[in-house]
Amino acid sequence: MIEQINILRENGEKKLNSITSSEQLQEWYQQYLGRKGDLTSLLKNLGNLSTKDRPIVGKIINKVKHELQESFELRQKAMRETILNQELEIDDLDVSLPGRPCITGHLHLATQTLRRIYNIFQEMGFQVYEAPEVESDEYNFQLLNIPEYHPARDMWDTFWVNDEIVLRTHTSPGQIWAMREYFPKPIRVILPGKCYRFEQITPRSEHQFYQVEGLAVGKNIRLTDLIGVMSEFAHKMYGAERKVRIRGSYFPFTEPSIEIDMTCSCGDKGCRLCKYTGWLEVAGAGMVHPVVLQNGGYNPEEWSGFAFGMGVERPAMLKHTIDDIRNFYSNDLRFLQQF
Ligand code: PHE
Numbered sequence: 001m002i003e004q005i006n007i008l009r010e011n012g013e014k015k016l017n018s019i020t021s022s023e024q025l026q027e028w029y030q031q032y033l034g035r036k037g038d039l040t041s042l043l044k045n046l047g048n049l050s051t052k053d054r055p056i057v058g059k060i061i062n063k064v065k066h067e068l069q070e071s072f073e074l075r076q077k078a079m080r081e082t083i084l085n086q087e088l089e090i091d092d093l094d095v096s097l098p099g100r101p102c103i104t105g106h107l108h109l110a111t112q113t114l115r116r117i118y119n120i121f122q123e124m125g126f127q128v129y130e131a132p133e134v135e136s137d138e139y140n141f142q143l144l145n146i147p148e149y150h151p152a153r154d155m156w157d158t159f160w161v162n163d164e165i166v167l168r169t170h171t172s173p174g175q176i177w178a179m180r181e182y183f184p185k186p187i188r189v190i191l192p193g194k195c196y197r198f199e200q201i202t203p204r205s206e207h208q209f210y211q212v213e214g215l216a217v218g219k220n221i222r223l224t225d226l227i228g229v230m231s232e233f234a235h236k237m238y239g240a241e242r243k244v245r246i247r248g249s250y251f252p253f254t255e256p257s258i259e260i261d262m263t264c265s266c267g268d269k270g271c272r273l274c275k276y277t278g279w280l281e282v283a284g285a286g287m288v289h290p291v292v293l294q295n296g297g298y299n300p301e302e303w304s305g306f307a308f309g310m311g312v313e314r315p316a317m318l319k320h321t322i323d324d325i326r327n328f329y330s331n332d333l334r335f336l337q338q339f
Pocket of ligand 1: 307
């Protein structure tokens with residue numbers, strides 16, 4: 001039997017060395033080391049031996065089994081390497097090919113515009129203050145001197161969540177939040193954010209848009225301060241050659257109320273943008289109404305302030321000659337990627 005084992009081992013090693021494919025390698029394994037392989041059947045025949053010989057032969061068979069297993073693994077490893085090298089030779093790998101570019105996003109045009117506005121006001125000492133987008137009737141209207149049933153409510157088509165809650169129609173309620181937080185310190189803040197109006201959507205108006213509100217409260221703040229700040233803003237944002245003018249207007253939360261316009265980029269030639277008037281609207285503004293100061297906690301006998309509110313998409317449209325506000329939120333990358 002020992003003779004038989006040795007022959008089996010020699011044949012096995014010889015055959016292993018002549019193997020050229022992984023199928024042959026698998027067959028070899030089945031034949032020698034598999035569950036129905038030659039070595040296993042030898043082990044099964046041990047029972048026919050005398051009790052004296054059994055452990056000796058058993059040991060030899062196991063030793064041979066280990067040796068063959070080891071040779072098998074070496075052979076398998078060598079073959080894998082050969083196959084890999086062959087594959088590498090066939091498809092050569094060109095490491096100089098350019099990679100696939102990954103698309104990086106960039107800031108939305110509205111965000112870019114907002115950040116320019118922040119920078120300009122920051123230089124004038126204004127800090128950014130954020131107020132809620134979902135507001136109460138009280139903050140959105142009543143505290144801004146617009147009582148229930150006041151006809152001025154018609155100025156803001158409103159999305160009502162229920163009888164008391166609205167999506168803010170303007171950033172002005174932020175004035176109350178800021179005053180109530182900062183009292184009794186002087187205030188210089190801008191309040192940026194989204195506003196909502198229950199409006200017919202057209203190329204010029206969306207139901208969702210950004211505003212930037214401005215609020216300054218202090219001792220001896222005057223209308224000329226407001227005009228100075230707004231001209232500085234127009235120059236920084238649109239160019240030093242812009243001129244600013246004011247017109248009388250009406251808002252319930254400012255007294256007096258004004259509209260601020262600036263000269264159009266067409267000079268005084270007139271164009272479609274300015275509807276041939278030579279002037280563009282920049283902001284609604286005015287001196288904070290005494291009732292509003294009071295609602296914010298500031299005594300109007302002692303304190304005064306100015307406020308303004310301006311759009312964000314419109315100025316961006318003017319700057320880039322965009323003729324449809326709906327492009328901002330329709331998520332078409334062909335539009336957004338241009339800016
Ligand atoms: N809140 C006003 C609007 O949305 C704009 C405004 C703000 C006017 C502050 C005056 C002062 O139309």
